[in-house]
Amino acid sequence: MHEFRFDPVKLPETTDALRQEVRDFVAEQVAQGRFDPRLNSWSSRDVEFSKACGERGYIGMCWPKQYGGHERSALERYVVVEELLALGAPVGAHWVSDRQSGHQILRHGSERAHQLILPKICAGECFFSIGMSEPDSGSDLAAVRTRANKVEGGWKISGSKVWTSGAHEAHYLIALARTAPLEDDRHAGMTQFIVDTSHPGFSTRPIYNLYGGHDFNEVIFDDYFVEDDMVLGGVGSGWKMVTGELAFERSGPDRFMSTFQLLLESLRQVGTEPNPQAATEIGRLVAHLATLRRMSTSIAGQLDRGANPAVEAALVKDIGTTFEREVPEVFRRLTGVEPSLGHSSDYAENLGLTILRSPSFTLRGGTREILRGMIARGLGLR
Numbered sequence: 001m002h003e004f005r006f007d008p009v010k011l012p013e014t015t016d017a018l019r020q021e022v023r024d025f026v027a028e029q030v031a032q033g034r035f036d037p038r039l040n041s042w043s044s045r046d047v048e049f050s051k052a053c054g055e056r057g058y059i060g061m062c063w064p065k066q067y068g069g070h071e072r073s074a075l076e077r078y079v080v081v082e083e084l085l086a087l088g089a090p091v092g093a094h095w096v097s098d099r100q101s102g103h104q105i106l107r108h109g110s111e112r113a114h115q116l117i118l119p120k121i122c123a124g125e126c127f128f129s130i131g132m133s134e135p136d137s138g139s140d141l142a143a144v145r146t147r148a149n150k151v152e153g154g155w156k157i158s159g160s161k162v163w164t165s166g167a168h169e170a171h172y173l174i175a176l177a178r179t180a181p182l183e184d185d186r187h188a189g190m191t192q193f194i195v196d197t198s199h200p201g202f203s204t205r206p207i208y209n210l211y212g213g214h215d216f217n218e219v220i221f222d223d224y225f226v227e228d229d230m231v232l233g234g235v236g237s238g239w240k241m242v243t244g245e246l247a248f249e250r251s252g253p254d255r256f257m258s259t260f261q262l263l264l265e266s267l268r269q270v271g272t273e274p275n276p277q278a279a280t281e282i283g284r285l286v287a288h289l290a291t292l293r294r295m296s297t298s299i300a301g302q303l304d305r306g307a308n309p310a311v312e313a314a315l316v317k318d319i320g321t322t323f324e325r326e327v328p329e330v331f332r333r334l335t336g337v338e339p340s341l342g343h344s345s346d347y348a349e350n351l352g353l354t355i356l357r358s359p360s361f362t363l364r365g366g367t368r369e370i371l372r373g374m375i376a377r378g379l380g381l382r
Contacts, residue, residue, distance in 0.1 A: 004312060004378070006294065009301035015079040022083040025056055029089075037088025038261050038350050041357065042254045043215065045169065046090035053091065054124025058084070059098045063106055067114055068122030074304035078253070078297060085257040096166070097121045100248040101128035101174050105194065108241060110229040113194055117172065129167040130249075131175035131195065131219060132242065135160060140370075141176065141242060142186040146221060148177040148193065154227040155179070157193065157201075161219040165364070168204045168217050170197055175221070176238050190238030194230040201225065211341055211356055243310055249365050251299040251313035256292040256320030258361055259327040262354045263289075265347050266331035278334050285330065288323050292316065311378035318371040321361040328354045 030037060035046060053059050061077040063069025084091050102121045105113050120126035137143040146159025157177050167173060173195040180189030195202060201224030207216035233241045263285070270278050295316050302309045328351060332339065339352035362368050376382045 004315070005302075005309075006298040006312065007301070008294070009075065009297045011075055011079065011297070012073060015076060018076060018079055019083055022058070022080055023087065025052075026084065026087040026089055035088075035090050038265060039353060040088040040090050040261065041258045041354075042085055042095060043092045043165070043258075043357075044090040045092040045166070047093050049090050050094040050124040050127075052124070053084075053094065054122060059094055059124050060102060060118065060122035063102065063118060063122065067106070068119035070122075074300050075297070078300045082253045082257075082293075085253055086260055088261045092166070093127050093169070094121070094124050095254075096130060096170075097126060097128040099252065099254075100245050101130070101172070103248060104174065104192075104232060104241065104245055108233040109194065110231075112229050113232075117194070120171075126172065127166065127170050129164055129170035129173045129197075129219075131161045131164060131167075131173045133161060133163050135162045135218075142190075142239070144176055144178055144190060146175065146177045148179045148191060148226075150179075151225070154225055155193065155231070157195075157221040157224040157226060159221050162216075163207070163364075164204070164217045164219045165215050166217075167197070167219050168206065168214070173197055173202075173219065174232060175219075176242060179235055179238075187239040189236060190242075191235050192232040192238045192241050193226045194232055195221075195224065195226060196230075199224065209356070211353075244308055246310060246313065246366065248303065249313075250317035250371075251296055251303075251309070253293070253296055255317050255365070256289065256296070256323050258321075258324045259354055259358070262331065262350050263327050265350055266327075266335060269331070269335045269337070269347055281330050281334060285323070285327065288319075292320050292323060296320075311374055314366070314371040314374040314378075317365055318362075318368055318375065321365075322368075324361045325358045328358055 029049065034049060057070045058080050060069040061072045061080065062074055065071055102118055105117055117126060132141055134144055134146060146157065148155040148157045175193050175195050176190055177193060178189055179191040183189065201222045203220045205218040206214045207218060208214055274282060299309050299312055299316060332351060337348050337351055339355050340348040341352045342349060
């Protein structure tokens with residue numbers, strides 16, 4: 001049975017100055033009219049803002065300097081990420097590259113991949129997408145049918161992915177494909193590949209959401225050729241790679257801060273003298289937020305030590321995204337404001353956009369059912 005551990009973590013003394021530095025940077029961007037923080041979540045994309053983050057050294061913070069990184073600790077990176085999210089910064093363009101894809105390349109990629117890709121990520125000029133989910137497979141990654149066949153000098157990939165966020169704007173995509181026939185061990189025979197989206201054989205089709213936005217995509221591989229040195233990790237190690245990657249994707253502050261700007265605006269709407277019902281609801285939400293932060297920073301400390309807290313990360317993701325979905329519903333009831341989808345940046349617009357986005361919070365990065373299955377196995381319940 002897995003022993004869940006969320007040991008407290010002491011942030012480095014350098015982080016106080018680092019927090020203020022990030023706050024000054026974002027305030028300067030807002031003063032220049034670059035973005036409205038009230039309408040941003042971590043999925044909002046701004047290419048120029050990502051470049052500015054690269055110039056500041058806020059991307060690839062833990063990576064070696066020889067590849068454009070800054071050799072800072074995972075906890076220092078956590079503080080920067082937390083501040084950017086709390087301030088409503090549009091970090092979505094570089095998010096996947098910095099959070100997980102670049103880290104995977106650093107640990108498991110070839111030297112050519114290191115030299116070719118990592119410096120551009122650190123500069124805020126190279127964006128990634130995640131090619132895991134497939135049509136008719138739901139959250140069952142072991143059911144992957146996209147196929148990679150060995151050819152001279154590399155592999156030919158054919159198949160499709162779906163719900164692939166940002167693929168139409170990504171420079172690269174890490175794709176999970178089957179490189180051996182399906183056997184009794186459903187997790188065997190899969191491999192991850194670094195896919196250059198500018199090469200022939202790669203295409204995307206938009207999937208529009210309810211309010212006309214375009215973030216999701218279907219991705220099609222049509223005999224796409226990928227070189228041998230763009231295999232990520234060893235051939236057949238795809239499942240192990242995916243589960244390790246998801247510890248980074250599921251445990252960060254983005255899994256409970258997607259609605260943080262709405263929470264702040266809602267507190268202003270309620271005012272400094274809330275009625276007893278509002279005070280109770282606000283106290284409960286703030287207590288949940290503080291607990292999630294403690295759990296998330298603990299995992300950051302474990303990752304800094306080289307651990308793979310996949311089950312703990314699943315727990316943070318499940319509880320965190322449930323919290324995110326609850327925030328707009330609680331304050332819709334407390335404030336009595338009717339959500340809107342106009343073109344203003346007022347509270348009703350913020351509430352409306354958040355309500356529309358909120359169903360995706362418990363889907364992206366693994367559904368509740370998948371996560372709770374992982375947690376149950378960790379507890380020895382199945």
